[in-house]
Amino acid sequence: MASHYDVLGIGNAIVDVIFAASDEFLLEHTIAKSVMTLIDEFRAARLVDAAQNATQSSGGSAANTMAGLASFGAHGCFVGKVKKDRLGREFAEDLKRIGVQFDTRMAAQGPSTACCIIAVTPDGHRSMNTYLGACRELTPDDINSAQVGAASVLYVEGYMWDDEHSKAAIRKAIAAAKGAGRKVAFTLSDPFCVGRYRDEFLALMKGDIDILFANEEEAKALFEVENFAPALEAARAWDGLAVITRSEKGCVVADPSGAVHMQPAEPVAKLLDTTGAGDQFAAGFLYGLSKERSLTMCARLGSIAAAEVISHYGARPEQSLKALAAKAGL
């Protein structure tokens, strides 16, 4: 069966509220730096009140990756749950505007559309506080197996494990992808998320996951080691394709045979906000895979996309990634 999509992504459908903050602000509001923390509706409202000069934009890890893929010119579909409220409608419109198919039924009632309050400190680090809201309403009924089977790659974020219904939906999607002989790509999302679900993620890596995206901290958390070297050794021993990003140190790719490719980071004139760096790296890498490029080329495409997104506020590309890739001769 021919594939209709290069990638079908499933993730939490979240609207980002981004603002510049000092390290003192993080301390004052007990925000854990550089990671994602789940918060309730009450705390979300308090943080939104405290955020000065915040800008709002559609986000969510896998949704950001789908946006990046669309910017490269890939054909993608996103599955995630918003409520039929103002934020939810904007989220849906944003995806459609950039050419990502999105037809998950919006929740008519229940919790409001999810938001992520992101404090960006002067060092460019982003500290995320997520109220999952309507995301928790995603169930297996929202997964159209035939649609999943029609995508060359299924891309899933580890954050989905924070909810039982979402997890069941992902398991259904993985079965649909595997049934159709497709590849399953998975991003570990966050070191704390890995800490919460390490055993389940390791179990998924035995047969369900073909391509794993992780940053260095997530890889160390996954394999329960303190340094990068043993994390890389563990990734090499795994029989899938492991893609580990290391911020300014570039990325390391371990292929199923255990061969390792290292790629330096793309130079960035000014690092402003790392939000979306991992999401966009995955977009570039997956775009390269969809075009059957070499792993080295996939890593370069990922680096170019990540460099673009950290040069400005916000988690989705502002320039055409397709044009940037062409400019780089890729």
Added chain:
Amino acid sequence: MASHYDVLGIGNAIVDVIFAASDEFLLEHTIAKSVMTLIDEFRAARLVDAAQNATQSSGGSAANTMAGLASFGAHGCFVGKVKKDRLGREFAEDLKRIGVQFDTRMAAQGPSTACCIIAVTPDGHRSMNTYLGACRELTPDDINSAQVGAASVLYVEGYMWDDEHSKAAIRKAIAAAKGAGRKVAFTLSDPFCVGRYRDEFLALMKGDIDILFANEEEAKALFEVENFAPALEAARAWDGLAVITRSEKGCVVADPSGAVHMQPAEPVAKLLDTTGAGDQFAAGFLYGLSKERSLTMCARLGSIAAAEVISHYGARPEQSLKALAAKAGL
């Protein structure tokens, strides 16, 4: 992707203990006539003790259908759980001997291989008492999504709903089949089984099931009507292919457009034991579908297979169904 199997069947892996009994025996042992009742290990042992001149053979509804398909010459695979005990090994050997692929991991511990104690009364009716045993150990991990996706048709028995793990395994298999663009066939199994899970079966029929097998009693139970006519009307209104068997009255097929085909039953010299009649009808019908025969031809193939199996004790064909079909000019 080319299909490797005509049909992959998933069902309870059961060894049958069949014996001739009087209606008085049924009354004395409080056995419900002509249906399937779930029993525990203790009652199973008591009934086996009471059964005179019993013969033992591999059974299980979907497994019987796979045996019938193999007898027609189709390429099939069965998924079901036995324990690694004497009965379990025999069950596995029986399937392999007749050419049905069977590689579900046998349980090393836990309950013993399932058995079904079948009392056949002089009118040919079979009253079944099932101890599920090891069947309950089938979990989603036993489903190989790629293997399911490699079969043109996934065939599932309603009996699987009697266990939560089995049900989850089936949902995974359905996602894999749908992801690969395959057809899903489902047999309602038993009117009491329909009574237990009516709402879930009706929900499955909205999108998950393409082909439904039922006998008249099961169809009436499903649609909660007392006569055949309204059951047929409800089946016609459904957007799948409904195949309803009516014992000596033949079968009625309602296609997705609502068109109805009726097929008389194949004449039988002597009705001895109806065990497996529905299973073998499904085998013939699915064999016809796999060869892209007309629905009328599929129904005839089903009738020929059912006629063979009710002419002797036991739920699997004793003659070559391929030869019988050839003899009938099909």
